[in-house]
Amino acid sequence: MRNAWIVARRELYAYFVSPIAYLVAAAFLLLSGLFFVVGAARWQDATLQPMFGSLSIVLIFLAPVLTMRLLSREQDQGTIELLLTAPVRDWEVVLGKFFSSLIYYAGTLALTGLYIPVLVLYGHPDLGTIGSGYLGLVLLGAALLALGVLSSSLTGNQIVAAVTGVVASVGLWLLDLLGSLLGDGVQQVIGYLTPSGHYYNLIDGIVDTRDLVYYLSATFLFLFLASRVLEARRWRG
């Protein structure tokens, strides 16, 4: 675990010298501000719900951009050879990469916390709902970042990693559309597999263990697959 932290620290450092990371943070904050203002002005309600709803869509597109570099650049530049010959396990590398993106994302997300005092000042927001909404954004973010790490492990090309990540995320998000075409039984299963339903529960203020388990297991699955991909790379050479 300490190895994962060593890897994560270096990646965080790389985020702070990367223009793309600043761009992602700026875009995320700009859009969140827009959603906040528009939401507050339109519904005249002390709630962050509209912002949470819109940010999930933004996240689908920005999370893969944050993670695209993580493993693909290592493969492209050959630095992966340093990591894979250091006394560090493959899953520690993957976990470290994932943590760095999660920390960077959580840091950016934390800045939107500024809206809460504004709401408190001018209205009576339900802080519990806001809290579960943030929990939802963090969990959804974790799953999407893990998916991004997986797509970054598959290729040595950052752009390919980003595009694959976006397509996979959008596909996952829209999976329930497919479910609605396939009848009740299937729809239920697919409804569980898609992240959107679980997310709407959380921004509505419903913290259900099933939703937490869903996000954590999705995150775990993607990271597990990414470390298997890394291992498979060793065999292929």
Place this chain on the structure above:
Amino acid sequence: MIDVAHLCKDYGSYRALDDVSFHVDQGEIVGFLGPNGAGKTTTMRILAGYMPPSEGHASVAGFDVFEDSLDVRRRIGYLPESVPLYTEMSVSAYLRYAADLRRVPDRRRAIERAMEACHIAERAGDPIGKLSKGLRQRVGLAQAILHEPQVLILDEPTIGLDPRQIIEVRELIKEIGREHTVLLSTHILPEVSQTCSRVLIINEGQIVAEGTPEELTARLHGAPRVIVALRGTPGFPSAESGFSFAGALQVLGAIPGVVGVDSHGEGRYEIACAPSVDLRPELARAIVEHGWDLLELRAAGMSLEDIFLQLTTQEPAGKNPTADGKLEPEAQSTAAGDVPHA
């Protein structure tokens, strides 16, 4: 310190390594010599724990590279062919990261020592992306020796360096080799004879020769041979000078110690001598005594370069029959038969 037994590596249907076995003792500096694509990098990657072998076993410091990969990786320093550098980091930040990954106890001191050994201390604060190829190579080397590994695996350590830096790096490798075991690959021949105590020559995934540079030269050389050229222009071989090619053949063949004489025509002879006898003075004397015009007299010694070329340029039989082609089967059999795989 390094034990490799029957190592094979397949990339799809392509066999990059085919039954490679060798052994490196503690404190040895072994040179891994071979043309590009011979399997040097593959072997080193397997030893460094980067990839598992398809067949066979390899162990470093008693640990199997596959079963106990982490134990192996803790004990080696590895400089890959393409130096793994993060261009956005400064030299010192990069080395701190490498030291952390390897859990170096006294990080600051280790980094200072490595930077000093590789002469990059004055560039510690520079971003790696701004460094020249030679400096990058040295940063990579510093990374490999940071944790004072028992075994150092260097893939083409002097590539991209200028002559002065090459000498420095060689000195550094020799210095490290006094305490540590070093396996280095190269396709630059002088490097091997200057730095290595032993040489492994690999070609097309197989070890074709093994020994000290001197041993290799001696073994593959076989009986010493001398090349003699006498003037044989038209009209010159005449009755009064007493010279004829056939006569010369006879005279040279009669000198004690001469095992055989091959005529290459035009007055050129290749003379095979008894082992470890230098017959050049005798040959010169005989030629002068007969009053012949001597154009050339030299030992046909084989440099490491010749050996390397002979061992690694395998033309399919009949495809390109050259003078070399004639020598080749001999060299091949020498490599396979006489040089023991220690």
